[in-house]
Amino acid sequence: MSEHAIPYKIYLSEDEMPKAWYNLKADMINKPAPLLYPETQQPVTLEQLSQIFCRELAQQELNDTDAYIPIPQEIADFYKMYRPAPLVRAYCLEKKLQTPAKIYYKFEGNNTSGSHKLNSAIAQAYYAKQQGLKGVTTETGAGQWGTALSMACSYFDLDCKVYMVKVSYEQKPFRREVMRTYGASVTPSPSMDTEVGRMILAEHPGTGGSLGCAISEAVEKATTTEGYRYVLGSVLNQVLLHQSVIGLETKAAMDKYGIKPDIIIGCAGGGSNLGGLIAPFMGEKLRGEQDYRFIAVEPASCPTLTRGVYAYDYCDTGRVCPLSKMYTLGSGFMPAANHAGGLRYHGMNSVLSQLYADGLMEARSVVQTEVFEAAEQFARVEGILPAPESSHAIKVAIDEAMKCKETGKEKTILFGLTGTGYFDLYAYEKFHDGKMTDYIPSDEEIAKSVSTLPEIR
Amino acid sequence: MSEHAIPYKIYLSEDEMPKAWYNLKADMINKPAPLLYPETQQPVTLEQLSQIFCRELAQQELNDTDAYIPIPQEIADFYKMYRPAPLVRAYCLEKKLQTPAKIYYKFEGNNTSGSHKLNSAIAQAYYAKQQGLKGVTTETGAGQWGTALSMACSYFDLDCKVYMVKVSYEQKPFRREVMRTYGASVTPSPSMDTEVGRMILAEHPGTGGSLGCAISEAVEKATTTEGYRYVLGSVLNQVLLHQSVIGLETKAAMDKYGIKPDIIIGCAGGGSNLGGLIAPFMGEKLRGEQDYRFIAVEPASCPTLTRGVYAYDYCDTGRVCPLSKMYTLGSGFMPAANHAGGLRYHGMNSVLSQLYADGLMEARSVVQTEVFEAAEQFARVEGILPAPESSHAIKVAIDEAMKCKETGKEKTILFGLTGTGYFDLYAYEKFHDGKMTDYIPSDEEIAKSVSTLPEIR
Numbered sequence: 044m045s046e047h048a049i050p051y052k053i054y055l056s057e058d059e060m061p062k063a064w065y066n067l068k069a070d071m072i073n074k075p076a077p078l079l080y081p082e083t084q085q086p087v088t089l090e091q092l093s094q095i096f097c098r099e100l101a102q103q104e105l106n107d108t109d110a111y112i113p114i115p116q117e118i119a120d121f122y123k124m125y126r127p128a129p130l131v132r133a134y135c136l137e138k139k140l141q142t143p144a145k146i147y148y149k150f151e152g153n154n155t156s157g158s159h160k161l162n163s164a165i166a167q168a169y170y171a172k173q174q175g176l177k178g179v180t181t182e183t184g185a186g187q188w189g190t191a192l193s194m195a196c197s198y199f200d201l202d203c204k205v206y207m208v209k210v211s212y213e214q215k216p217f218r219r220e221v222m223r224t225y226g227a228s229v230t231p232s233p234s235m236d237t238e239v240g241r242m243i244l245a246e247h248p249g250t251g252g253s254l255g256c257a258i259s260e261a262v263e264k265a266t267t268t269e270g271y272r273y274v275l276g277s278v279l280n281q282v283l284l285h286q287s288v289i290g291l292e293t294k295a296a297m298d299k300y301g302i303k304p305d306i307i308i309g310c311a312g313g314g315s316n317l318g319g320l321i322a323p324f325m326g327e328k329l330r331g332e333q334d335y336r337f338i339a340v341e342p343a344s345c346p347t348l349t350r351g352v353y354a355y356d357y358c359d360t361g362r363v364c365p366l367s368k369m370y371t372l373g374s375g376f377m378p379a380a381n382h383a384g385g386l387r388y389h390g391m392n393s394v395l396s397q398l399y400a401d402g403l404m405e406a407r408s409v410v411q412t413e414v415f416e417a418a419e420q421f422a423r424v425e426g427i428l429p430a431p432e433s434s435h436a437i438k439v440a441i442d443e444a445m446k447c448k449e450t451g452k453e454k455t456i457l458f459g460l461t462g463t464g465y466f467d468l469y470a471y472e473k474f475h476d477g478k479m480t481d482y483i484p485s486d487e488e489i490a491k492s493v494s495t496l497p498e499i500r
Numbered sequence: 501m502s503e504h505a506i507p508y509k510i511y512l513s514e515d516e517m518p519k520a521w522y523n524l525k526a527d528m529i530n531k532p533a534p535l536l537y538p539e540t541q542q543p544v545t546l547e548q549l550s551q552i553f554c555r556e557l558a559q560q561e562l563n564d565t566d567a568y569i570p571i572p573q574e575i576a577d578f579y580k581m582y583r584p585a586p587l588v589r590a591y592c593l594e595k596k597l598q599t600p601a602k603i604y605y606k607f608e609g610n611n612t613s614g615s616h617k618l619n620s621a622i623a624q625a626y627y628a629k630q631q632g633l634k635g636v637t638t639e640t641g642a643g644q645w646g647t648a649l650s651m652a653c654s655y656f657d658l659d660c661k662v663y664m665v666k667v668s669y670e671q672k673p674f675r676r677e678v679m680r681t682y683g684a685s686v687t688p689s690p691s692m693d694t695e696v697g698r699m700i701l702a703e704h705p706g707t708g709g710s711l712g713c714a715i716s717e718a719v720e721k722a723t724t725t726e727g728y729r730y731v732l733g734s735v736l737n738q739v740l741l742h743q744s745v746i747g748l749e750t751k752a753a754m755d756k757y758g759i760k761p762d763i764i765i766g767c768a769g770g771g772s773n774l775g776g777l778i779a780p781f782m783g784e785k786l787r788g789e790q791d792y793r794f795i796a797v798e799p800a801s802c803p804t805l806t807r808g809v810y811a812y813d814y815c816d817t818g819r820v821c822p823l824s825k826m827y828t829l830g831s832g833f834m835p836a837a838n839h840a841g842g843l844r845y846h847g848m849n850s851v852l853s854q855l856y857a858d859g860l861m862e863a864r865s866v867v868q869t870e871v872f873e874a875a876e877q878f879a880r881v882e883g884i885l886p887a888p889e890s891s892h893a894i895k896v897a898i899d900e901a902m903k904c905k906e907t908g909k910e911k912t913i914l915f916g917l918t919g920t921g922y923f924d925l926y927a928y929e930k931f932h933d934g935k936m937t938d939y940i941p942s943d944e945e946i947a948k949s950v951s952t953l954p955e956i957r
Binding site: 050051052054056057120121123124125134135153154155157194197198216217220221223224225226419422423424425426427428463465466468471472475 | 508509511514578580581582591611614654673677678680681682876881882884885920922923928932
């Protein structure tokens with residue numbers, strides 16, 4: 044390799060950074076079905092939603108008409124601390140694979156939270172501050188979201204209460220320490236702090252907790268404490284809106300160099316990164332301006348899009364949040380305990396679900412050992428140790444690049460590298476030691492879980 | 501904050517990146533004293549040095565005439581994967597401190613090794629490959645250097661044998677896993693792998709090892725295995741040469757915006773980062789073109805410059821490497837076990853030692869709890885969780901900024917942020933739990949250690 048017309052990394056300048064988020068919903072002809080209020084099963088009102096979320100965020104959640112929402116100056120300033128994120132040309136990976144494909148990735152890991160989650164955390168903290176709140180509550184499993192939120196709250200001097208799944212709290216002390224560095228209070232869940240926590244502890248004294256339980260504790264704390272609201276790091280449309288900064292920057296960087304991706308790939312758990320990355324490209328597709336292939340990649344152990352059903356379901360195990368029409372495996376679905384990364388959510392953001400239902404996006408599921416093989420291959424040539432979540436996208440990007448090698452086609456592949464794996468090294472250790480296994484739920488297991496879906500009149 | 505003339509982060513474009521390293525020695529009037537061959541105590545020859553190090557690196561080590569050494573294209577290509585490193589304007593820290601000072605930092609942590617060490621690792625791996633070697637050996641304590649070297653070796657498909665201080669091997673499994681991801685073999689030291697390791701194990705069966713012992717094992721392995729050489733991550737002039745890329749990029753970025761630093765601050769262990777950061781600025785000072793204040797910051801627990809002596813000493817506890825004239829606490833000096841970060845080396849690079857002896861640079865020592873206070877303050881406003889090593893520089897940068905607040909002077913402060921603290925969270929935990937203590941060696945302790953210096957005829 045010597046001189047390249049396209050640099051290894053494309054950084055936008057500060058004045059090229061997006062000034063507004065892009066609200067993909069505004070350009071959708073088939074809008075996603077509305078959220079339903081759990082008690083009435085009627086479309087949720089702004090008033091109802093504002094009991095759980097900050098008012099401005101509730102408004103963003105329901106807004107499906109404004110295509111652009113200006114990014115407030117304070118948030119734009121914070122973005123400048125760790126953005127623009129580089130768009131990287133994977134020259135070294137291409138060379139290693141000997142593929143004619145051109146591979147690009149948008150790298151969101153260059154911040155202490157280690158992932159794209161910070162893009163929405165700072166927005167949610169900002170609106171909480173604007174509303175005069177004292178603090179916010181949330182849950183965290185792997186800890187990426189909790190870390191991001193603690194950073195954001197520290198910046199705006201907001202209190203941050205994180206309920207961390209107990210088993211993660213104990214097994215991932217490092218994430219916990221990062222959150223403490225940023226002044227967050229981190230409580231292992233279930234805790235004696237809430238009604239629901241005490242109930243669960245009484246029933247299952249030795250439990251290691253679950254994400255569903257942690258969500259229920261966080262929501263209870265927010266709704267029973269003066270001056271607090273609950274915030275969420277994925278699944279919601281407000282989160283997709285904030286994450287559109289990923290796609291907007293990517294598109295601006297590509298446009299600057301006249302690059303058109305043929306295939307756009309993102310890992311998909313609740314959908315925040317995928318939705319953010321594809322937003323402006325999907326907008327062009329919806330408006331008939333340009334065609335792209337989109338591939339959502341999910342773990343075979345939690346195959347929401349590829350094996351779930353498209354129906355109304357609860358977003359949380361505690362069933363206190365609004366119902367959302369989405370691809371789901373049932374809110375009681377328990378992904379295999381052996382799964383190392385995130386992406387364990389039973390449902391999928393409603394915008395992405397609608398796009399998938401309309402055939403505008405593909406989905407693929409991949410098994411975990413193959414994901415870690417791809418991760419290691421990538422790390423060795425591109426110098427970034429990827430998060431297990433992000434590595435799902437790497438796996439499919441490599442697969443597509445190898446197809447190009449077979450066919451000789453020079454396709455341009457773009458994928459989202461959502462973060463780094465520095466806090467996931469137990470999983471890498473398992474992989475190196477040959478102790479990592481794959482799990483694919485049976486049809487019966489999924490059918491059973493899906494049978495618990497609520498009946499919507 | 502709204503619009504700023506100077507962006508938050510200054511990134512050079514690829515064609516603005518340095519094409520050559522800068523060899524500060526060439527511009528020094530008082531050159532550092534030559535390395536001495538341990539057996540003869542005569543200046544070491546290229547032949548002698550080439551037994552331990554790659555020939556090209558040995559040449560760079562001895563070169564004190566060429567001011568610029570071109571960066572080979574392969575290394576420049578690798579640099580493009582994670583460089584240019586951003587020069588960051590610490591607007592948020594300035595605001596928090598309410599100081600009239602303008603604070604900049606060069607951030608070297610945006611790569612998987614998490615520090616600036618990669619800048620020299622890739623160069624050393626490249627020259628080893630060029631020489632047709634099979635592999636290299638090294639030691640690592642905290643693990644930053646071992647990680648960087650494993651990444652570099654993986655890129656050039658070289659074998660990498662890392663002797664990791666046993667206690668770190670056990671307490672820092674994550675660093676070990678990163679090295680394994682990059683295909684390095686990581687051996688806890690002392691090991692049964694080498695003569696010296698077996699000897700130490702026979703004498704002290706339960707020992708947790710030491711850096712000195714790991715160096716001795718790595719050197720023995722390199723000098724007794726066909727096709728291997730030993731490589732080192734700091735202290736040597738060749739390392740300073742490669743690290744000059746830090747200072748060259750910083751200066752180019754500052755020149756682009758017409759910024760002149762008044763004070764330049766770096767943490768100092770063996771001197772690799774400090775020497776690299778200050779090189780081109782010190783060059784201007786030596787040539788009488790511009791004046792700057794330089795401050796080396798070292799831990800109070802290992803106060804090489806501030807309390808050591810300037811004399812010939814062994815670079816390694818095993819006394820197999822050449823002798824160097826430097827500020828030293830004695831090669832047998834044992835820094836307090838409670839010290840959390842690196843910067844525990846008993847000596848200091850010979851170029852920096854000479855500059856300090858000539859009054860061209862200041863030095864300051866700081867205690868560890870104050871360093872972590874500064875680290876946490878920085879993390880909360882600047883969004884980067886700094887490495888304990890780098891935080892020494894942060895501490896003094898904040899001190900200087902607070903002096904500006906008192907005096908009302910608008911000084912421009914530049915410091916080196918060498919890396920991230922993602923693998924140092926046990927230390928942060930200790931700090932949060934109030935279990936971190938400070939240690940300052942007594943005068944007697946230092947006098948005793950210094951009394952073991954070799955007599956040079």
